[in-house]
Amino acid sequence: MADDSKRRSIRNRARSAGSTYHHGDLRRALIDGALAIVAEPGGAEALTLREVARRAGVTHAAPYRHFENKDQLLCEVAEEGFRKLTDAMAARAARVRDSLARYRAIGTAYVEFAAANPGHYRVMFGARLDHGHPGLAEAAQTAFDTLVGAIVAGQKAGQLRSGSAMEMALTSWSAVHGLAMIVIDGRLAPTGLPGKSPTALARSVVRLLADGMAAR
Amino acid sequence: MADDSKRRSIRNRARSAGSTYHHGDLRRALIDGALAIVAEPGGAEALTLREVARRAGVTHAAPYRHFENKDQLLCEVAEEGFRKLTDAMAARAARVRDSLARYRAIGTAYVEFAAANPGHYRVMFGARLDHGHPGLAEAAQTAFDTLVGAIVAGQKAGQLRSGSAMEMALTSWSAVHGLAMIVIDGRLAPTGLPGKSPTALARSVVRLLADGMAAR
């Protein structure tokens, strides 16, 4: 019957993807599906538990065997996002020697990551996220530490003004996070600077910020 | 019957609120209901069309006679939010003579407004907002212009460095918006500065920002 053949094809799909038991590694498949949805035009709005299940070829209730609820899945997605963000910043920073320029590079990379992955970024900063989730908290911390590290290094090199590195980091993070949100939410109209590329805007904001933080 | 008495009480409630016809000024009642919900603990998450209708003592479909869809209602709520934000900034600025101090006062007032009205602020910057909505666009523009005005004034007074006022405004807005989001989303953990009051954080960030923008 149609039912049987459909079911078999599902099993086969799961089997082919390095399965451990029952139907492949569903947990991983669900996260991957969520990542795929979030990268599509629909964005974070279209990220629904049922759609994730559909893509994994599984019933809408199956995800509950691997995640307590939707938020837990979102945490996993967000965690992966913070790791990618950290990587993006680190990769950019690695190509710059001057510590002030490195600070700027990190800020620009931050905004560009958000602009390139708006759906993912929105999940990372969604209101419903369980802040207690251990992996997520650690991943977010690591991303933030990248910024702090660059600031401390700049201070040691005498290129950034002395003072509370933490306050400087919070200010920097606020600026890049705010710009990222403004850009991905399409809120540039009031500034009269629409049409400008995210990169150009990021460079402009980060330069002003770095000028302010630079030793004088 | 119970039905009749219930209906009558609804009519009476509407009547008592300066009605024009059928049932009072439902459009206004719906917006007010939305504003009330957004100010409650539940916040923007709890803002549902059906709940708004319930509070107005009306059926779940009635709002569609006054708003095309939920987003249009949200636009109205957001518009009112931007007006209140503008007022809050202007009120604070009016008490400061020095133009650099005034710039700082505006930034601090911005963050404090968001911290005091997190639900409302989240609606104002929700992803689903129709950017085309005329009233909303104007209200947002006015709020932003408050910032731009303060910067231009500071430049004229020789207290803020010269350069593109628009870029400086975008940088300032990014910083206060970013900090506002971080605070109301409870994302301070990575900074190691949790527990600090929004006001203290705002002052710290704004001071750093103003130092950077100040003429030297």
Next chain:
DNA sequence: ATTCGATGTGTACGGTGTCAACATCAAAGT
């Protein structure tokens, strides 16, 4: 070979935004 625990299925519940057909009522036109 049997049991058992983990995993996926089916079905159900209450909630949401939205729509279309219907009912009502104030005001305009006769």
Next chain:
DNA sequence: ACTTTGATGTTGACACCGTACACATCGAAT
């Protein structure tokens, strides 16, 4: 004064969502 009409509110439906529970299935430990 009576009718018509257009704006407003109601009813009931639809498709979706997150979540819960009882049931089926199947790999692995006994």
